[in-house]
Amino acid sequence: MLSTTKRTEINKGQHKAVFDPEQLNAIIDESLIAHIGIHSTNGPIVIPMLAWRVDNHVYIHGANNSRLMRDLKKGEQTCLTFTLFDGWVLARSAFHHSAHYRSAVVFGGFEQVEEKEEKDRVLNHFVEHIAPGRTQHVRLSNDKELAATMVLKLPLTEASVKISNFGVNDDKSDLDLPAWAGVLPYxxxxxxxxxxxxxxxxxxxxxxxxxxxxxxxx
Amino acid sequence: MLSTTKRTEINKGQHKAVFDPEQLNAIIDESLIAHIGIHSTNGPIVIPMLAWRVDNHVYIHGANNSRLMRDLKKGEQTCLTFTLFDGWVLARSAFHHSAHYRSAVVFGGFEQVEEKEEKDRVLNHFVEHIAPGRTQHVRLSNDKELAATMVLKLPLTEASVKISNFGVNDDKSDLDLPAWAGVLPYxxxxxxxxxxxxxxxxxxxxxxxxxxxxxxxx
Structure with a gap:
């Protein structure tokens, strides 16, 4: 069960909250992209980055000389958000239109994966996640390539998940309108x-x- | 042309930078979801929200009593990031694998849309964006519903766009490997x-x- 902290408490739409870690894992695995929040003196910045999961950690990678990676490796608190958009709920009133989606918000600080073998292992895990068997098909990374790549990891310990997959919710007084209602899936x-x-x-x-x-x- | 400010300057991958506002508009229109960054005393928070564009503004909406909306309407600097994932570039070496994507990062502060007619207009614009003609099919919002909805807008004046749609980029020494190379589209x-x-x-x-x-x- 995902536990609730001050940051992960869901205030609005509590019926959408999900506490099953398997659902968290599934959203991360399907999303591929994490939107990562960082502080700057000019306000918040949100950067999309490829992200993948191995067991109970989420990983990102980038060039060793990337300013963003160097900032993130300091381990300051950050937020990674994963969102999958599944479609529109088309209600009989404009007001009750809504969206089907699955989202996960993960908090924590990154830590650098220093050890070469561990870096290699999690990078290959990413390639296998995209294309199963591909690490057998391609030239794997050499020492120089591994040294040029920074890998950061963050534990999946503080997260909240929301899943909205409900049907059409119309006002009773609108049910007899001749308006088509249903879902438009993506x-x-x-x-x-x-x-x-x-x-x-x-x-x-x-x-x-x-x-x-x-x-x-x- | 999108102009470059300190916040929108692209440091890595400058060949992916795009300065055509039409491309910015297209990414926002297709994304539907903005990942919005906000400061908190416990670190950055990134929240996915439905977002849509009318002319040169991007709009979000939510319940009048939403804490997030009340925070955002204060107009503090924020960041809205839109990302579309288009596929994987499968190179002959693990190292040269990369992604096709389109992303836009927009900076600014939100301002509340106070006037009822304007709120109604931009909300209907959103319904039409999802489902053209639908405002003719459904019951439109009444005064009570409009009063319960907060609409915020942000001008599209400070933004950066990156588009990565390049082909396979292999090391010359890998070109003769018997590894299949190409793109896996999403x-x-x-x-x-x-x-x-x-x-x-x-x-x-x-x-x-x-x-x-x-x-x-x-």
Whole structure:
């Protein structure tokens, strides 16, 4: 169970709050992008970054000389937000229109992954997450590449999750209006693979297992 | 042309920087969600909110009694980030894997839309953005509903845009590896509409014009 802290307490829409860590993991795994909040003297800055999970940590990576990475590795408190938009709820009144979404807000401070083998392991985990089996297909990172890459991790200990997947909620007095009501779903479809010219003669790898029904066959 | 300020200057990946305001508008219009950064005494907080554009402003809305909305209406500097993930670039080395994405980072302070007619106009604009023609199909907001809704606006004057849509960038020494290289595209597909039981006998509205090729017919 995700525990509630002062920062993760949900004030509005408590019926959307979810406390199952598996749901948190699923949202992070599907999102790919974390929106990361940082302080600056000119106000807050929100930066989108690729983020992936291994067990109970979330990881980001970047160039060793990136100012953002150097700031984040100091370990100051930050916030990573993951959001998946699933569609519109089209009610009979403009007022009751709403959205289907899943979101996770994670708080904490980053810590640098210093050890080369550990860096290599979590980076390969990311490649496998995107394209299962791909670490067997490509040239893996060498020492120079690993040294040029900074990897930061943050524990998934303080987080809140909201899932909004409710049906149409109309005022009783609107139910007899001749207005069509329902849901307009949004889905992410992945694939088909688009080879570079030089790869058109190579057998196409099968990365569909990572995407299930979201995979789009040619 | 979007102008560069201290906050919008892009340090890394300058080849991805875009200064065409039409591209900024397109990213906001397609994103639907803004990740908004706010300061708190416990560190930054990033909240996903529905956001839409009318001309040169971006709008958000929420309940009048929402703590977040009350905080944002004070007009302190904030940051709204919009991100669309378009796919993976699968290179022949793990190191050169990268992402296709479009993102916009907007800075400024919110201002409350006080006037009822203006609130009504921009809220209806949002409904039309989601589902063109729908303001003719549904009951529009009454005075009580408008009074319960807070609308905030922020001018699109300070923003940076990054678009990454480049092909595979491999080291020359890797080009002869027998590794498949190319792009794994991600697309958002919208529809088909899912009616509530009571609407199954009503003619289905056509909202596909807002989505073009992204619309999924049954």
């Amino acid at each position: 889905r992410t479809v992945v694939g088909p693979l688009e080879p570079v010219e030089a790869s058109t003669h190579l057998p196409e790898p099968d990365y569909s297992t990572a995407y299930g029904k979201r995979w789009h066959n040619r | 697309r958002t597909v919208v529809g088909p509409l899912e009616p509530v039981e009571a609407s199954t006998h009503l003619p289905e509205p056509d909202y596909s014009t807002a989505y073009g090729k992204r619309w999924h017919n049954r």
